[in-house]
Amino acid sequence: MEKQWDGQAAPGGTPDADALALINRLAKTPLAAEQVYHFAVRLCDNDIDRDNERFDEQALTDMAPLFLGKAGLFDHQWSARQQVARLYRAEVAQEPGKTTRDGRPYLYLKGYAYMLRGPAADPLIADIEGGIKREVSVGLSCAKTTCSVCGKTAGACAHEKGKRYEDALCHLILSAPTDAYEWSFVAVPAQPQAGVLKAARAPHRADAPGETLLRKEAALGRRYAAELTREVRRLSALCALPQAVTDLLPARLEAEELAALRDALRQEAFLRCPASPQLPNLAHTSQPPFEPGADFMA
Numbered sequence: 001m002e003k004q005w006d007g008q009a010a011p012g013g014t015p016d017a018d019a020l021a022l023i024n025r026l027a028k029t030p031l032a033a034e035q036v037y038h039f040a041v042r043l044c045d046n047d048i049d050r051d052n053e054r055f056d057e058q059a060l061t062d063m064a065p066l067f068l069g070k071a072g073l074f075d076h077q078w079s080a081r082q083q084v085a086r087l088y089r090a091e092v093a094q095e096p097g098k099t100t101r102d103g104r105p106y107l108y109l110k111g112y113a114y115m116l117r118g119p120a121a122d123p124l125i126a127d128i129e130g131g132i133k134r135e136v137s138v139g140l141s142c143a144k145t146t147c148s149v150c151g152k153t154a155g156a157c158a159h160e161k162g163k164r165y166e167d168a169l170c171h172l173i174l175s176a177p178t179d180a181y182e183w184s185f186v187a188v189p190a191q192p193q194a195g196v197l198k199a200a201r202a203p204h205r206a207d208a209p210g211e212t213l214l215r216k217e218a219a220l221g222r223r224y225a226a227e228l229t230r231e232v233r234r235l236s237a238l239c240a241l242p243q244a245v246t247d248l249l250p251a252r253l254e255a256e257e258l259a260a261l262r263d264a265l266r267q268e269a270f271l272r273c274p275a276s277p278q279l280p281n282l283a284h285t286s287q288p289p290f291e292p293g294a295d296f297m298a
């Protein structure tokens with residue numbers, strides 16, 4: 001099952017030595033602290049969301065390594081400037097005193113991202129600092145989905161998510177994450193009105209009609225882009241394109257361009273091995289280990 005999740009970004013700054021060491025494991029050439037802006041993003045949590053679904057606690061832990069090195073996408077306005085942020089660290093964090101809708105301790109997957117400073121990036125950095133571009137969205141694939149009431153596989157029982165059974169809200173529990181796709185700043189246009197921004201940042205709120213439409217369109221676009229990206233990666237691996245090239249592709253291309261690339265790669269893959277019906281799964285690239293460090297989002 002594929003899952004789209006909305007989170008938040010928090011203001012950051014210049015990385016300290018520990019953070020810079022982790023960042024430089026991903027950077028192609030060693031970076032100096034003053035070249036880099038880093039910030040935290042709330043990628044996922046264990047609360048029941050608007051779709052009456054939630055990740056289980058183990059899933060948060062399991063998905064952390066899947067996100068490392070993953071590129072962050074920006075909406076059209078930003079992708080035109082070829083901006084990209086990359087997650088260099090991810091870990092499960094707790095918000096003390098806060099509980100989920102059904103009373104469990106609230107946990108979330110906290111990601112740490114970095115991007116290069118510069119004239120093209122500075123407006124985006126200013127937006128993150130100012131709280132404008134705070135919502136992020138992630139795409140994940142989970143192998144297991146179970147009913148919260150009876151524990152059976154989703155669809156194998158008569159319970160309906162969103163309904164109450166003996167005072168317990170029926171929801172679906174997502175576990176066993178298999179892949180994390182790109183994450184993105186949501187395509188809701190940045191508005192100068194503080195009220196709009198506040199509404200856009202509030203989790204689990206009742207959607208305003210106009211915003212619901214925007215969100216649904218944005219979610220559809222992201223889902224489509226995530227599917228295209230996955231296919232392009234598999235085909236790229238089959239065609240033996242260098243990993244460095246395929247890593248950058250999704251952040252650089254619009255959906256139509258991705259689709260055109262997919263078609264071209266399909267053709268190439270077919271010529272290379274016409275008898276093979278199965279495309280290999282792309283193994284994850286080498287990832288830095290988790291290391292505790294200073295918390296700048298306190």
Ligand SMILES: [Zn+2]
Pocket residue numbers: 147148149150151152157158159
């Ligand atoms: Zn059930």
